[in-house]
Amino acid sequence: METTTPNWLQKRADLSPERTALIFNDQTWTFGEIFEIAAKTAGKIAGLLPGSSRRAAILMNNTPETVWVIYGLWQLGIETVFLNCRLTASELLYQIKDSETGLIIYDCSLTDTVNELSKALADIPIISVNELAERPASEPAIRKEFALADVCSIMYTSGTTGKPKGVLQTYGNHWWSAAGSVLNIGLQENDSWLCAVPVFHISGLSILMRSIIYGIPVILMEKFDEKTVNRLLSSGQVTIMSAVTSMISRMLAKQGDQPYHPAFRCLLAGGGPVPKPLLDICKERKVPVFQTYGMTETSSQIATLSPEDSLKKLGSAGKPLFPSQLKIMTGEKEAKPLEEGEIFVKGPNVTPGYLNRDEANAASFKDGWFSTGDLGFKDEEGFVYILDRRSDLIISGGENIYPAEIEEILLSHEEVSEAGVTGIPDEKWGHVPYGFIVAEKPVKEDEILAFCRERLASYKVPKRIIQVKQLPRNGANKLMRRLLSKLI
Amino acid sequence: METTTPNWLQKRADLSPERTALIFNDQTWTFGEIFEIAAKTAGKIAGLLPGSSRRAAILMNNTPETVWVIYGLWQLGIETVFLNCRLTASELLYQIKDSETGLIIYDCSLTDTVNELSKALADIPIISVNELAERPASEPAIRKEFALADVCSIMYTSGTTGKPKGVLQTYGNHWWSAAGSVLNIGLQENDSWLCAVPVFHISGLSILMRSIIYGIPVILMEKFDEKTVNRLLSSGQVTIMSAVTSMISRMLAKQGDQPYHPAFRCLLAGGGPVPKPLLDICKERKVPVFQTYGMTETSSQIATLSPEDSLKKLGSAGKPLFPSQLKIMTGEKEAKPLEEGEIFVKGPNVTPGYLNRDEANAASFKDGWFSTGDLGFKDEEGFVYILDRRSDLIISGGENIYPAEIEEILLSHEEVSEAGVTGIPDEKWGHVPYGFIVAEKPVKEDEILAFCRERLASYKVPKRIIQVKQLPRNGANKLMRRLLSKLI
Numbered sequence: 002m003e004t005t006t007p008n009w010l011q012k013r014a015d016l017s018p019e020r021t022a023l024i025f026n027d028q029t030w031t032f033g034e035i036f037e038i039a040a041k042t043a044g045k046i047a048g049l050l051p052g053s054s055r056r057a058a059i060l061m062n063n064t065p066e067t068v069w070v071i072y073g074l075w076q077l078g079i080e081t082v083f084l085n086c087r088l089t090a091s092e093l094l095y096q097i098k099d100s101e102t103g104l105i106i107y108d109c110s111l112t113d114t115v116n117e118l119s120k121a122l123a124d125i126p127i128i129s130v131n132e133l134a135e136r137p138a139s140e141p142a143i144r145k146e147f148a149l150a151d152v153c154s155i156m157y158t159s160g161t162t163g164k165p166k167g168v169l170q171t172y173g174n175h176w177w178s179a180a181g182s183v184l185n186i187g188l189q190e191n192d193s194w195l196c197a198v199p200v201f202h203i204s205g206l207s208i209l210m211r212s213i214i215y216g217i218p219v220i221l222m223e224k225f226d227e228k229t230v231n232r233l234l235s236s237g238q239v240t241i242m243s244a245v246t247s248m249i250s251r252m253l254a255k256q257g258d259q260p261y262h263p264a265f266r267c268l269l270a271g272g273g274p275v276p277k278p279l280l281d282i283c284k285e286r287k288v289p290v291f292q293t294y295g296m297t298e299t300s301s302q303i304a305t306l307s308p309e310d311s312l313k314k315l316g317s318a319g320k321p322l323f324p325s326q327l328k329i330m331t332g333e334k335e336a337k338p339l340e341e342g343e344i345f346v347k348g349p350n351v352t353p354g355y356l357n358r359d360e361a362n363a364a365s366f367k368d369g370w371f372s373t374g375d376l377g378f379k380d381e382e383g384f385v386y387i388l389d390r391r392s393d394l395i396i397s398g399g400e401n402i403y404p405a406e407i408e409e410i411l412l413s414h415e416e417v418s419e420a421g422v423t424g425i426p427d428e429k430w431g432h433v434p435y436g437f438i439v440a441e442k443p444v445k446e447d448e449i450l451a452f453c454r455e456r457l458a459s460y461k462v463p464k465r466i467i468q469v470k471q472l473p474r475n476g477a478n479k480l481m482r483r484l485l486s487k488l489i
Numbered sequence: 490m491e492t493t494t495p496n497w498l499q500k501r502a503d504l505s506p507e508r509t510a511l512i513f514n515d516q517t518w519t520f521g522e523i524f525e526i527a528a529k530t531a532g533k534i535a536g537l538l539p540g541s542s543r544r545a546a547i548l549m550n551n552t553p554e555t556v557w558v559i560y561g562l563w564q565l566g567i568e569t570v571f572l573n574c575r576l577t578a579s580e581l582l583y584q585i586k587d588s589e590t591g592l593i594i595y596d597c598s599l600t601d602t603v604n605e606l607s608k609a610l611a612d613i614p615i616i617s618v619n620e621l622a623e624r625p626a627s628e629p630a631i632r633k634e635f636a637l638a639d640v641c642s643i644m645y646t647s648g649t650t651g652k653p654k655g656v657l658q659t660y661g662n663h664w665w666s667a668a669g670s671v672l673n674i675g676l677q678e679n680d681s682w683l684c685a686v687p688v689f690h691i692s693g694l695s696i697l698m699r700s701i702i703y704g705i706p707v708i709l710m711e712k713f714d715e716k717t718v719n720r721l722l723s724s725g726q727v728t729i730m731s732a733v734t735s736m737i738s739r740m741l742a743k744q745g746d747q748p749y750h751p752a753f754r755c756l757l758a759g760g761g762p763v764p765k766p767l768l769d770i771c772k773e774r775k776v777p778v779f780q781t782y783g784m785t786e787t788s789s790q791i792a793t794l795s796p797e798d799s800l801k802k803l804g805s806a807g808k809p810l811f812p813s814q815l816k817i818m819t820g821e822k823e824a825k826p827l828e829e830g831e832i833f834v835k836g837p838n839v840t841p842g843y844l845n846r847d848e849a850n851a852a853s854f855k856d857g858w859f860s861t862g863d864l865g866f867k868d869e870e871g872f873v874y875i876l877d878r879r880s881d882l883i884i885s886g887g888e889n890i891y892p893a894e895i896e897e898i899l900l901s902h903e904e905v906s907e908a909g910v911t912g913i914p915d916e917k918w919g920h921v922p923y924g925f926i927v928a929e930k931p932v933k934e935d936e937i938l939a940f941c942r943e944r945l946a947s948y949k950v951p952k953r954i955i956q957v958k959q960l961p962r963n964g965a966n967k968l969m970r971r972l973l974s975k976l977i
Contacts, residue, residue, distance in 0.1 A: 004492070004637075004661070004837050005837075005857075006811075006812045006836070006837065007809075007811075007812070007813070007814050009811075012811055013811075015808060015871060016795065016808055016811065017795070017797070019797075020797075149492075173492070180668055183671065183672075183676065184671075184676070184702065184703065184704070187675070187676040187677055187678060188671065188672070188675040188676050189675055189677060190675060190796065214672065214811070215672065216672070307504065307505070308678065309505070309507075309508075320503060320504055321495075323494075323495075323497075323500055323501075323504065323702070324494045324495070325495070326495050348494070349492050349493070349494065369493075383503060
């Protein structure tokens, strides 16, 4: 039997109309207000989507209008393709065509990109949020229920090889992700979630989902900025925040020894393993950091360290959340404790598959388990440690080298504020690691190499250290290791 | 696609092995310990159930052994029939036959009942917990996953007419019930739930479920006893409790003006409408009472007042929880605000139906909505007020009379500690209400009738007031109004 629930936003507005739903700069909206705006926005969108399509794409940054459009689309049951605003027109074009999108809504900061796009997309309506606001609002049929098996959102991921693939995320995927998280970190009356990551990524979108499901405010930031974040975390206004490593580094560097407000109870650190030295600083300064592991295909976190284990298992991403499972495979066999292998996941938060990709789906799913391509191990107590993304694995002279391990060492050097490592082709060894660092002052390559030699097996020591102004990162601020080689 | 999750108890033991799971008198068990005991119990049960059956019944009071048996059965994927220990042998026999139970496990306080039963049940194995404990434990295949569509528990309800019906409760029903509750009242690190209601009723069983899903302790009581409850609520050890009206009356009478510990944050009041005077006392004494509405068919609460509305909507059962819906119907039409009608409910916590009762199922479900037979209305803001169970409605001279309304008045009389009202056949009016009261001192009938006349329309004033030692109540301590007439 198909599982249905009431329309989430309508339900939340009915249950908690007066509670704060969204805070953006100095503006505040309640759930009652947000549902009204969403319904009105739905009334403006209705009729724009050609009858043959059930999908619309949005190309929008973190603004309240983005929230209205997303919520408005869901009121109508339209599947929403989340386009990454940092992509080039040709990259976007591919995703728009591949997803068979029938409508594009964009925010005006992206007009240049859209102008390029529109030449190639004469047959698809493209409308800016400003134009949308000017349209008359009809009174469309608002969805009374959400069927959990229905697709809610689609986000593209690149994977190791080949063209980007559209990850299908159902209402059920989002629900179970939110449920898994609340059973890990709890839900308190004063909770509020800071969203300084893009809503076009699952890290941001999942915060909007939780806000509706839990009935708590989202504090939405247009862009991450450590000064504002530190002010919010020190004020007591924020209890939970999602962040990636580089954000945490910048926040802590700026904040210094000043403690955050005690109401700030959870810093979910995702987007790749957090270097141990940074975790040590958090521990020392009593910053409540919980390392997480997740991806677009798992609708955000699938494993997270729990509050009670956060200090004793520093460096681990914890255990798979209540609704989910995770196993480590070496070939056809499940790995023993401490034995590294590929990470497989399963659970109702895991995507039903990629859009129109029978081959990739067949390759990615085995007996209901999704093959992540990532590498890790479990310790004797079942805590998961993420070693690296498989695509970034460097194989050098038959030895496995994990960039994260080297980056951790580089970051522990007092002059280095950011570090990335990748494999560069080498005649003798196949590949060798190169290190890329960001530092305020000029740093001597020899000094860093000597520092590494003291701390790493010789085959792991980078062949070269290259100082750069910034590292390549994606919209979620994740380090894009495969772009590092372009910096040489 | 079928939704599965990991085996809940195994998962909880994996996530939080050291957390307290169960407290009974002076004994305490962690989730790690409980899972081990459950697995061992499963090893003792395995092989007892004939191959042709997938159902076992338990006839057990609130003890740790009951918990081990329930959890043990679930490890094996056996559907569990929860028998009410207060029933007579002939009533039990009907349920055992109707449910096609293949095994009965009972606790030794019920040996007399079982001796009677066993004569009629030569073909079904019946085993006491003591005998079970003596059996050697095999190492059976523990279920790795729970499919949410699978039946987990079966409980019999009587309904208005006809033989009792077995309500099917799936794993999904229990999951969504727990999820709906946590999204209403939150989840804090120090939470613990006091279970002073029978685990053979959904009110008690749902507490065990939440304990596992949320990872919080259950404080299990063999029997409700106001002195012990008051001590626990005053100690800070309990944050949440489920209770019915008569329990709350007794607790408050004993506790007097002494405040409970501030950690006690939620008293869920179920099992029928709570009289307004009692709610007023709670409000005055700052007892955090939240009226709920639910039944076996909804796997416990389906509507509950939220913390923010608990004072301003005293007397309401709140709104349907996040995953659920509730509507009031008058015939084929949805009722207007304040218009009374029959309550229909829908949601993933609602039973898929009664066991082997095609006719009752066809009559109870309309377009996915379950017809509860209960009467209520919504106010202009959508808050639900439960008037009464339809079966208890008294129709007198064409006027509708709701027993609860009269009981509320009787209870507001300072001498009356418990009250029940039912309709007694009358030549002139069809039915007339009779009042049954419990009071410490002898009370004059005329005095009470005069008291009622001052407060009720003349047709609502009971024809007679009968003082009794105790009122008929079922295992969940719910008033059984239809048995009142036997007290005349």
